Amino acid sequence: MKRLLKAGVQSAVSQVAPLLWRLDRQPRLLVLMYHRVLPQHHPARAVEQPGMYVSPETFAMHVRLLQAHFTLVHLDDWLDARRAGRPLPVRACAITFDDGWRDNYEYAFPVLRAAAAPATIFLVSDMVGTRYRFxxxxxxxxxxxxxxxxxxxxxxxxxxxxxxxxxxxxxxxxxxxxxxxxxxxxxxxxxxxxxxxxxxxxxxxxGGGDQGHRDLADWDEIREMVDSGLVRVGSHTRRHTRLVAGLTVEQLQDEIAGSHRVLEERLGHPPRTFCYPNGDHCPAAVEAVRARYIGAVTTSSGWNASGADAHLLRRVGVHEDVTRTPAAFLARLAGIG
Incomplete structure (x- = not known):
């Protein structure tokens, strides 16, 4: 009964929400937070956290709906336009992926390429191409x-x-x-x-952990995505360190400025945006990020008004168990589910 009631609410919201979005003429930015894209029978799905993945088919459906209701943008392009005082889309949406998973290259990138959809991938710079496991x-x-x-x-x-x-x-x-x-x-x-x-x-x-799998994208895979013009890279620190109170200035600089340096050295251009691991950010971390990046995203849920703090942008988390149908996805974007 609860499942049927929830489906009914999602269906109603999914029909009403796009109408209300069209009535709101104030520019807003929706940033979506993805992690992994895993096919139905991928072995990682057996143990991966439910909030960490969508299927390729679900992701493709999301992109189709986003293109129907939003203007898809590169996150840094939207930030640049706002800083320059240029007109902003009324409903802009930026797709983001955290961590730099290999499946982003294998399963998300083909969807982005087929749809000519832009996205940002936030990389843990010291873990790219390694067999490191979070x-x-x-x-x-x-x-x-x-x-x-x-x-x-x-x-x-x-x-x-x-x-x-x-x-x-x-x-x-x-x-x-x-x-x-x-x-x-x-x-x-x-x-x-x-x-x-x-x-x-x-x-x-x-008897030892399993080091046989490479779950993270390597530099060649990252470069191929970047060279397409569809994917841009942001920083997610050097080691996925949570930027909480208690870290020293040196530790914060190592993770925030250090990742900036590594990504620029490996890719030939500096990352412009940042993502706080686990969404954690002490005041000193935010100030260090402001000094290096034009914007940063959190895990706080919601849309962003045109005047939102560029270094504390909200996102809406998207994963399979709550967005596998069009109605559920649109309801999620509207704050339901």
Whole structure:
């Protein structure tokens, strides 16, 4: 019953929202936040967080609807036009991808190319082309392949209760929703470095982590996308470090200015936009970003008015489980679902 009610609400909103958008003549910018694009039977979908991916077919449907209702723009072009006082589209939309996944090249880029749609990919500069695995993926693999009871003696004291609280059956591995809950709690109680170090210890005890896959795009793949003119590159720090209070000035500069330098050296031109990892940004981080980039995006949800802070732009997160139908997607853009 709840599912039917939700579908009914989405259907109604999807029909009304475009009409209301047309009545609003104030220029606004919608920035969409994507991560991965994975086909239905891709093995990564078995353990990836639900909020991290869409299918190629769903992404293609999104692009078609966006072209029908919005003016698709490069994020930095919109920022340039605003700074110069040039007219802005009434409904502009910028597509963005976080992290620089290899599947962005394999599955998203063909969709963008077929539709001649612009996008920005925010790269973790020191991880491009490596077999580095973000700690949420490592933790997801661990929890999807080992029951909590089997891991109890190997988990650090702070992690064991988080896993136990999420588990329903301690004799069976966690499902994707339960794993997502554990990942969310980990972000609240430990730094990325602490979590990664704990996973290093666990993987060593279990016989080592899987380093056989390259999940991130390499420089040749990035250059091919950039050379198309459709894809532009922004910074997502050097190591995907969350820019929270407590980091030193040197650490902030290393991640923010350092990634700017690496990307310029590897691609021949400087990145102009920035994305805060996990959406975290202390005041000192924002000021450091202002000094290097013309704009930056957060994970705060919503649209941006023409006068929005260029370095604290809102985005709408888009993923398969809440946008797989046209009605669900349009409702999501309207703030429902």
């Amino acid at each position: 700690w949420p993926n490592r933790l997801a693999d661990l929890l999807a392949n080992h029951a909590p009871a089997a891991l109890a003696t190997r988990l650090p004291e702070w992690l064991e209760p988080l896993v136990a609280a999420a588990a329903v059956d301690h004799g069976a591995p966690l499902d994707a929703e339960q794993i997502d809950a554990v990942i969310g709690r980990c972000k609240q109680v430990r730094t990325d470095a602490q979590i990664a170090a704990a996973l290093d210890d666990i993987e060593r005890a279990l």
